Amino acid sequence: MKVIIAEKPSVGRELAKVFGANTRKDGYIEGKGYSFTWAFGHLLQLAPPQEYGYYGWRRTNLPMLPQKFKLSIRKVKTKDGFVEDPGVRKQLDIIQKLFDEASEIIVATDAGREGELIFRYIYSYLKCKKPFKRLWISSQTDEAIKDGFRNLKPGSEYDTLFSSAHCRSVSDWLVGMNATQALSLSAGGKDVLSLGRVQTPTLAMICARYLEIKNFVPKIYYQIAIQVDKDGQVFKAISADSFDTKEAGEEVFAKVRDVASGFAAGAQIVDVEAKPRKEPPPLLHDLSSLQQEANKKYGYTADQTLGLLQNLYESKLVTYPRTGSRYIGDDVFATVPQLISSLLEHPAFGKQAGNLQEAKLTKRSVNAKKVTDHHAVLITGVKPTHLSKDHQAVYDLVAGRMLEAFHQECIKEITKITVESEILFTANGTVIRSAGWRSVFNDTEDDKKDEDNTALPKVKKGEELPLADKALLEKQTKPKAMYNEASLLKALETCGKDIEDEELRDAMKDSGLGTPATRAAIIETLLTREYIIREKRNLVPTAKGLAVYEVVKDKQIAQAELTGQWEKRLEEIRSGASVQEFKAEILDYTRNITQELLVAGISLGQKPEQKANSNATDLVEPEINSK
């Protein structure tokens, strides 16, 4: 009998279905000479410090550099602390039994670094020696699955991928566990002050932005606004230049030729520019963009959106939620017309679904090369019944975005009128000529400035018009906005770099902080540690968060670039480079950061303590490759 192990039940069931296996057992499905089983994500994790003899939180334990890492069963938090997850233990027993009976194992965990690690940790923990092959597919349509099974790879082809995955895991443990204990001890040891490759740069981004805003000195400046009258239709124009002082503004202001100053036609149209602008439909949603949208529209936290989406997924209403791709492959695209028809009776989208049925679908979101472990979030076509208000709202974000993504572009006409009256003024107007995808939610602009006019009257170059009114405006420069969940999620994708272009941002996916599956949890961790709090929709650092930031802000652990550097090295390891050098650097860094933090003496009302004695001399490097 062959055993196939998937990363999660949904995939295991899907594979079984394609094979026509349908005998449901506890924790697996049987049929046609195969058994299909699954994990629930990572079942095993690197064992905690005490399993290597590092008891308690003590300076003399640091740095903790286990010679060989152990695995332990995933824990859950209960009222009596952390205990082994009983469900995980049970599933491991089932997998063990199947592996024992197996002639061959087929690895069908997600096609990626963590998917490989999930299987290899199970294999290693169960001390299994059976041969295994690898299924490597990036879409779960029947055809892709059949094709994948015809092209199974030798398991050993992914040994270097496992090496890079284990390196990532061990490095995070070494740096995170040691830095956390070191900083906590240096602050007196009463409080957990956690640090990590992802959470600390995230905290740093929030703190840096907060301080930038706090230290921002607004600058006052002046502009002149005029109301131009074209046959009774009045439009607003703003001076192209601004003035640093009120006096300078007033001097020019006095010369602007409005009707009240005795000018019946004091403004001349210098230039009229009208050009169409095409806005392509947005890409389909990945988890992060969906969380951002839900936060903007409904104020849901990243964690809440993920929870609601997970429920919809478990009810088979939407596809896999923790995806980082905003694209689908051609095979899934072929099912889109059916999905659109499933929305014909939807109260809000029915009409648009009908229109879209007739139209040629835009294929901007169709690109098989950009589908990694999972494709973009879609509805499944199963009709929802009795959804709660919140579930319905999230479902509609998915369904509506699907209609938008395959819709036609929106065509706008952008008009810019330049008016002269002593100085130059400009008026901007935007008119939607063809709503295209924007008709789905009937959303107005998202980038509209309040000084923009919607429509401007038809005027001609050289035309002279009266000024109905003029005003001297006092304005001030504004600081950047505080981070909220939406803007933080976006910043995490690009390590804080501001990139507006959707496709360019997408290209940077691999160099972001955290993953779609973990970002909500990162924010929650910072909240649990009381490093940040929610103030309305903003994420604001606390005194504790700022104190931690002050200690680590110039250290590597607070730099988003650290992840980028690691990723580069891990990719080299995956393509065959030796792990030794990277391993040595990580150990070196662990020793350094631990030492630095122990003497830092964070000022949370505690004074710095004595320098810790070094016990790192005779430690052997941890074994990274399990072979």
Next chain:
DNA sequence: GCAAGGTC
């Protein structure tokens, strides 16, 4: 008591 990663 602690990381980051995955999922129910």
